Amino acid sequence: MSAIVHARGLTRKYGSTVALDRVDLEIPAGRIVGLIGPNGAGKTTALKAMLGLTSFQGTLEVLGLNPSKNRDQLMQDVCFIADVAVLPRWARVWQIIELTEKLHPRFSRETCLHYLARTKIHQNAKVRTLSKGMVVQFHLALVMAIDAKLLVLDEPTLGLDILFRKQFYTSLLNEYFDEQRTILITTHQVEEVEHILTDLIFIQDGRFVLDSSMDEVHERYTEVMVGPDRVEQARSLSPIHERALFGRHIFLFDGGDPARLAELGEIHKPGIADLFVALMGEPEQAREQAA
Amino acid sequence: MIADFFKRMLILVRREVWESPFAFKWTPLMIFGFLALMIGLALILGARVDNQMSFTLDGIRMWAETDPEQKRLMMTGGMFSIGILFHQIMFLVVIFYLAGSLYDDRKDRSILFWKSLPVSDQLTVASKLLTAMIAAPLLFLAGIALTHLLILVVASFYALAAGINPFTEVWLPANPPLIWFVMLLGSLVQSLWLLPIYAWLMFCSSWAPRLPILIAFIVPALVGLFQHFWSLLTSMSLPGMNLFVIIFERIGKGVMPSSIDWQEVMKQGNTVTYSPMADQLVSLKSILQVLITAEMWIGVAIGLLLLAGAVWFRRRATDN
Numbered sequence A: 001m002s003a004i005v006h007a008r009g010l011t012r013k014y015g016s017t018v019a020l021d022r023v024d025l026e027i028p029a030g031r032i033v034g035l036i037g038p039n040g041a042g043k044t045t046a047l048k049a050m051l052g053l054t055s056f057q058g059t060l061e062v063l064g065l066n067p068s069k070n071r072d073q074l075m076q077d078v079c080f081i082a083d084v085a086v087l088p089r090w091a092r093v094w095q096i097i098e099l100t101e102k103l104h105p106r107f108s109r110e111t112c113l114h115y116l117a118r119t120k121i122h123q124n125a126k127v128r129t130l131s132k133g134m135v136v137q138f139h140l141a142l143v144m145a146i147d148a149k150l151l152v153l154d155e156p157t158l159g160l161d162i163l164f165r166k167q168f169y170t171s172l173l174n175e176y177f178d179e180q181r182t183i184l185i186t187t188h189q190v191e192e193v194e195h196i197l198t199d200l201i202f203i204q205d206g207r208f209v210l211d212s213s214m215d216e217v218h219e220r221y222t223e224v225m226v227g228p229d230r231v232e233q234a235r236s237l238s239p240i241h242e243r244a245l246f247g248r249h250i251f252l253f254d255g256g257d258p259a260r261l262a263e264l265g266e267i268h269k270p271g272i273a274d275l276f277v278a279l280m281g282e283p284e285q286a287r288e289q290a291a
Numbered sequence B: 001m002i003a004d005f006f007k008r009m010l011i012l013v014r015r016e017v018w019e020s021p022f023a024f025k026w027t028p029l030m031i032f033g034f035l036a037l038m039i040g041l042a043l044i045l046g047a048r049v050d051n052q053m054s055f056t057l058d059g060i061r062m063w064a065e066t067d068p069e070q071k072r073l074m075m076t077g078g079m080f081s082i083g084i085l086f087h088q089i090m091f092l093v094v095i096f097y098l099a100g101s102l103y104d105d106r107k108d109r110s111i112l113f114w115k116s117l118p119v120s121d122q123l124t125v126a127s128k129l130l131t132a133m134i135a136a137p138l139l140f141l142a143g144i145a146l147t148h149l150l151i152l153v154v155a156s157f158y159a160l161a162a163g164i165n166p167f168t169e170v171w172l173p174a175n176p177p178l179i180w181f182v183m184l185l186g187s188l189v190q191s192l193w194l195l196p197i198y199a200w201l202m203f204c205s206s207w208a209p210r211l212p213i214l215i216a217f218i219v220p221a222l223v224g225l226f227q228h229f230w231s232l233l234t235s236m237s238l239p240g241m242n243l244f245v246i247i248f249e250r251i252g253k254g255v256m257p258s259s260i261d262w263q264e265v266m267k268q269g270n271t272v273t274y275s276p277m278a279d280q281l282v283s284l285k286s287i288l289q290v291l292i293t294a295e296m297w298i299g300v301a302i303g304l305l306l307l308a309g310a311v312w313f314r315r316r317a318t319d320n
Helices: A043-050 A093-103 A109-116 A132-144 A162-176 A214-220 A228-235 A258-264 A272-279 A283-290 B002-019 B021-049 B054-065 B068-101 B121-161 B166-174 B176-193 B195-207 B212-235 B243-253 B262-269 B284-291 B294-316
Strands: A005-014 A017-027 A032-036 A057-062 A078-081 A150-154 A182-186 A199-204 A207-213 A221-226 A241-245 A248-254 A265-268
Touching (some): A017 A043, A017 A207, A032 A043, A032 A272, A043 A150, A043 A182, A078 A132, A093 A109, A093 B002, A199 A272, A207 A214, A221 A228, A221 A258, A228 A258, A248 A272, B002 B021, B021 B068, B054 B121, B068 B121, B068 B166, B068 B176, B068 B212, B121 B166, B121 B195, B166 B176, B176 B294, B195 B212, B212 B243
Parallel strands (some): A078 A150, A150 A182
Antiparallel strands (some): A005 A017, A221 A248, A221 A265
């Protein structure tokens, strides 16, 4: 089985700014990949390159096609939700359904209407009259009715309340995802996606800081909660990050002997947000992004 | 394959009409409403002045007795003149539509949705061009036809009141289906004639960072102005070829809206006994003659180049 996304030396420059710096990437089928990074790290540029929305240097193949040359062909198998505001505001719901049905060979109107029936969205409503949450519900209903191989989500839940966000990922996971499909997500709300991801990529300044499966992440990184008496001992084992919480110290270790770490205190799997802060340097800025 | 292409093109053109209902649906309807109002006012005014309707009815009886060829000529002229207002407003509507056609979705970011559909950039650009070149003339023709029918129905009632056969004296000399056919053909040829201007608007629309319509006007205006001063300064004369003049000539010279066979009219106009024939007004020849001029096809070639440019920019366009 060939990779869904295959990139070698993927580079994109805007003038003298390097948005993507010789990135290598391999995404097999049936994965849910989180692409996490601070603003301006190159996330959206990477997604745009994969969707044929920007030019690039290096090799990039999505489903075996060059996205910048074969966008229209590629879009038969790739779906894409940018952040919430991109459905045309002048259009009515039924018009967008009609358009998608006539233009997209893999779209099922029946499935779309089935998902829409659960919402409060009326077919005659104009997109401009829908709330942000309803627009995302509608876009998700459209996308889930398309039998695509790759779904790209760029900050899909930005600005939505927590009920919509939960519901969004629940439907995606329970009713859409299977071994044949691949989902690529960028988001700042890492806590919400961390339980559904199979793979994790951290990106900073156009380079990948981390690219591994969640299993590998959990094997490799360990978080230990240490009481005040053992802090010095923990520090001697060269943790990659340390933070204080209610008088206790939380250390993050890369590798390390599990038995020895267990002696220091309580062991946890690190959350993505904490890992992000630890790996992405400048703590203040990074914490802000991860929050 | 071809059926599939037409299906996709049709829905893309419908999308354009959905997006701009004011331009393509309400504008022709409003012109129709305006003309209907004017007709109504004229009838009321006429009834006031001519209390017993005797002059009006006499006039209609006199009309019935005029020479059939003369009747045809006057009817045809009247039918075409109704189209003038529609066609001029349509030209303005199309200018504004095309200037926004590849710009608006970049501005409101919905381009990200459109580009998530499996539709090539060529097809997108083509659908917007065909909306301007074919869909707009058809929809405005519907407004013209509606106005024609209203006038002919009203005229029929007056004819009946005067004891005249409305079919032979009103509908037959007016011959609306022929007029509509000639108008449609004229509109389509005119669209092709104006292709370089339409394509220029789309070209500007495809890359302008803002205000594409302003850019589309200012660039040729500046070039024309520059040419003007340049030739004044260098040879103390006005330029032989001025871009702005060329553009205005292009707009002024087409075949629309009445498609009068001017060459024929001019030739016969020299003789003393000349009277214009209705056939010269509904002349297919004058429409089709434009198709065999070099000017037409030079314009089409320039238009195609500009369209290729528009597709090039469209391919690279995203939401910022």
